[in-house]
Amino acid sequence: MLAKKSANTKSSPVRELLKFSKMPEFISLAGGIPATDMIDMDGIDGIVSELLQSDHRQMFQYSVTEGELEFREEIAKLNALFHLKTPADQILITNGSQQAIDLLNRVFLEKDDIVLVERPTYLAALQLFSYTEAIVEEVAYNEQSIDLEVLESVFAQGKVKMFYVIPNFANPTGHTLDYSTRSAIVNLAHKYDVVIVEDDPYGHLRFEGEAVPSLFSIAQSLYGETHNVCYMSSFSKIFAPGLRLGWLAAPLKYLSAIIVAKQALDLHTSTFNQHIAASYLASGKLVERLKVLQTTYRQRRDLLIAALEKHLGGMITFNKPTGGMFLWCRLNVEVKASELLKACIDEKVIFVPGEVFFSKNPDHYTLRLSYSMLSENSADEGVSRIAKALNKLL
Structure with a gap:
């Protein structure tokens, strides 16, 4: 049954x-x-060929739950190019950003906890919240941006545990939140002790206009290590979705619990796939x-x-x-x-x-x-x- x-x-x-x-x-x-x-494919084939010709036995062995250090360091370097500070020791490698949502779902939410989402939002996130039996509430948009007055009124009730948001070219709406809205969200979440889950799989696919700092970066600058934003991204949209590689950055106060959840779920992400992506990043091809x-x-x-x-x-x-x-x-x-x-x-x-x-x-x-x-x-x-x-x- x-x-x-x-x-x-x-x-x-x-x-x-x-x-x-x-x-x-x-x-x-x-x-x-x-x-x-x-x-x-030419770039990937070349990387794979080089790896297989090297001493690669360890690439088929178990890895640490956090992910291969070489890969996490390359992610930190990539992020630094885009003004995102994520030290390697604050990064966890996941099986796509979908697993990152799942891990945060497991760590922060229990049955009947309230998670707030944009209206409308990513379907697979709604599926995950359903598995936790959390209560999903929506915050509407006021034209092209989140209605901040409504957001604060909901936060002020003291019942929201998590706010899941896709700030760049959101799925499904394509909306992007401006800087002032992001800053307001960070401040409100800090004021009312709400965890922000920032899902950013599309941020590198900007083809017009100037990039907007992430909520994670804004929270770091405002609140240091006391901030409560968890940031995730993926190599599925910009590299190779079949490798199932994503990553999560979180404040140290949350990270150990998230790593334990990952251990319980699948021990670690594919070692060999991580080395493929790490070598590709190191080559500058991405x-x-x-x-x-x-x-x-x-x-x-x-x-x-x-x-x-x-x-x-x-x-x-x-x-x-x-x-x-x-x-x-x-x-x-x-x-x-x-x-x-x-x-x-x-x-x-x-x-x-x-x-x-x-x-x-x-x-x-x-x-x-x-x-x-x-x-x-x-x-x-x-x-x-x-x-x-x-x-x-x-």
Whole structure:
């Protein structure tokens, strides 16, 4: 007999749609996955070849839970280039940033604890909170930013344990929080003793505008080691998702408990995969690659926007993110996104209905479109198929 929390946690609709994305006749605007054609296979193959020709026996042995020191040091160097101070001894290597969310979920939340999230937010985080049987509350946006008055009123009730936030090119909305909003969030969380979980898998994919300091950096500058921000990022979106490599930086007061949780869960992340990434970082290839990714994703965003304007005109509104992988859209006609998806599957095109990103009272007319995998032809053809399906329903 299944535990109640297992019975009540549903499979991710995004993962369910992956079966269609594997079919060559389908055009996918669904998955939040990096462009397969942009993975640096020449660079990775070269690194792997060098490692296998070296004395690499220890790379197939158990590792320490925190992660290989060489890898953590390379991450610290990378972060320093982007004005993020994360000493190697404050970094924990995880199996993707998804595991980092899981670890913090296990360490900080118990049944009926309140975790606050953006409305809407990352679906897989909602799944994890469901497993803990935490109570998920949402904080709405005031146009393009979090409503700080509402946020403080919720914090002031003294019941919120954790605030999960994606500050850069959020999944699913593409929103980015400005500096003043980030500073206010840090101050409010410190005032009311709320743990901030800062999830930043897309921060390096900025292709317009100036980077904004992380909540982690702001908290460090304001409160030193007494701050309460846990920061996580991933190599899945900028390097190779199949290696399942993410990392977490946390104040020392939290870190030992998080490491123990990781020990109990899986002992450590793949030793060999860590060495692949560490060598790639040490070679300088990743920093060079980021420029290519940024240029490519900007082009693909613009291709998708042009196709939407061409084929759907006034029937849909959408944002214009300055980085990341997603457009957040809303239908201006009386057709729910889930109904449109069913019709689109018949037309061999898929996207994610926005309703799955809400913990309660979903907006049924929203949808998330991913441009990361698109080409000029597939962007135009994909949106053309969506328009065909929508017109049939109308």
